[in-house]
Amino acid sequence: MRSPIATGGLIAVAAAFILVFLSAYTVTPRDYALPLRFGEPLPAKIEPGLYWKWPFIENVEYINKQVLDLDSTPQEIIASDQKRLKVDAFARYRVKDPLRFYQTSRSEKGAELQLSSILSSAVRRVLGQATFAAVVRDQRANLMEKIRSDVNREADGLGIDVVDVRIRGADLPDANSQAVYKRMQSQRQTEAQQIRSQGTQNAQIIRSDADRQVAKILGEARGKASATIGEADSAKAKILADAYGKDPEFAQFYLSTRSYVETTKPANTQVVVSPDWDYYRYLRSPAAPGPGPSTGAPAPAAPSASAPSQ
Template identity: 45%
Template sequence: MSRKLVALGIVAAVALILASTSLFTVAQTQQALVLQFGEWKRTIKEPGLHAKIPFIQDVVLLDARVLDVDPPVEQVILADQKRLEVDAFARYRITEPLQFYQSVGNEMVVEQRLAATVNSALRRVLGNATLLAVLSQERARVMADIKAQVNQEARRFGVEIVDVRIRRADLPEATSQAVYDRMRSEREREAREARAQGNEQAQQIRSRAERERTVILAEAQRDSQVLRGEGDNQAIRIVAESASKNADFYAFYRSLEAYRASVRGENTQMVLSPDSEFFRYFNSMGNAQRR
């Protein structure tokens, strides 16, 4: 009885080993190649449990998802002789597993080959494009050209390029500094021109204002002299008309005004002859009192 159990155990172990080596699983994100002594037998793209001949056939699992390629930053010269440091990336999918396995073998190798291919396509396409095209709406056309060229090379590896994008396109550090210095010099030149034009306009405004001020003062002085002359003329005319009506009274009034102006201070001293014409009215008043 024990021998039968041992025999059954051995058979079960052998069956388990045969089952484990003859069955394999292909995940949803995978595809598989079945090789017999290194020779291709079949390609499996459907996920699930599959079988192979144990110890004779091997299975190579490949990724069925969209994979990324991140080439190193490449410095390219554009058609207008501008230098750009371009950081691009690509996405690819393995479409021909057998061709992929025979040409490159694994994903690490194909990523290296595709990185070199992407950078070569960047140099060729961007070498015929201007900086304006790279930075404008024409960038989509440039990307399409790069993708088409990369795809031509990628088909040899059994892969398809899904997309190629430029992540960043910058001027080299030295060029950026030169552009910054040139922009700064240009802005400083424009500032100097603006200040010079402002000073010129300010000088013109000041000169015009000074000229207008001189004209206004001259006209005001002329008008004031005219008005003053008219006033003096009118005053003389009024005085003359008044004096013509009563000359003796006017003379007497003028003499009183002169007396008031002469003896305005408290210690006023005057040295005059008694018979001076200045005191003729005092003399006439004295003669009248004596009479």
């Protein structure tokens, strides 16, 4: 059985351990530690490390020292040129004075409620003095910096430092957007119709010019062809005349045989003539017995084709 002295020693050690455990606290690099004595804040512990407090008298509130995000509700703003904008902005902030932060906001939720109101007012005030084009395109970065500066000035009493403000979106309201889209669509359709009309007109001009060139080329070709045919016919007639003059009998024979071929072209042609007819004398004998045409006389006329004899 243990002695009372040993038991008391154990109790004292346990009590000391509990007192040390309740008296010690640590501060991490991510937080501030704010000791509270009977609910009243004391100077904050900023540097990381091990600290002590009075047990049962003091407790410690931890405040995040990292950069935090703040989202605001999208709001409609009328720009200086009377155009409506639907703006969605957000901010990033951090606590720079934990004691003042605790005294004014108590928690991150309370700070965000106050900071959100300040951000919305600054966004409405700064963007309301700018034009639609400046917000959407031309001076967006400068406007965001001006909003950050205004928010920082108003949030200084909260122990907060706003490190960045961004405009996530700045668009026309839905009703205005639809009207703008329809107007743009109508303008594009008008431009497309004008381009198609101009293209049709240009195509007609090109076709007309092509048709005119085709007609000119065909006319010139026909003229050259007619001239060539005329020259050929003239040369042919001259050749035939020269040949006829050199050997009239052969020429008569040649012309007669050509005439025979032309008159008997149709199939099953039957011609009833007298066998002594002078037209067919070359069919009887190449020597052309019987009376023949005088020298230089043309070949006899070919008989007209008659219907087949019964």
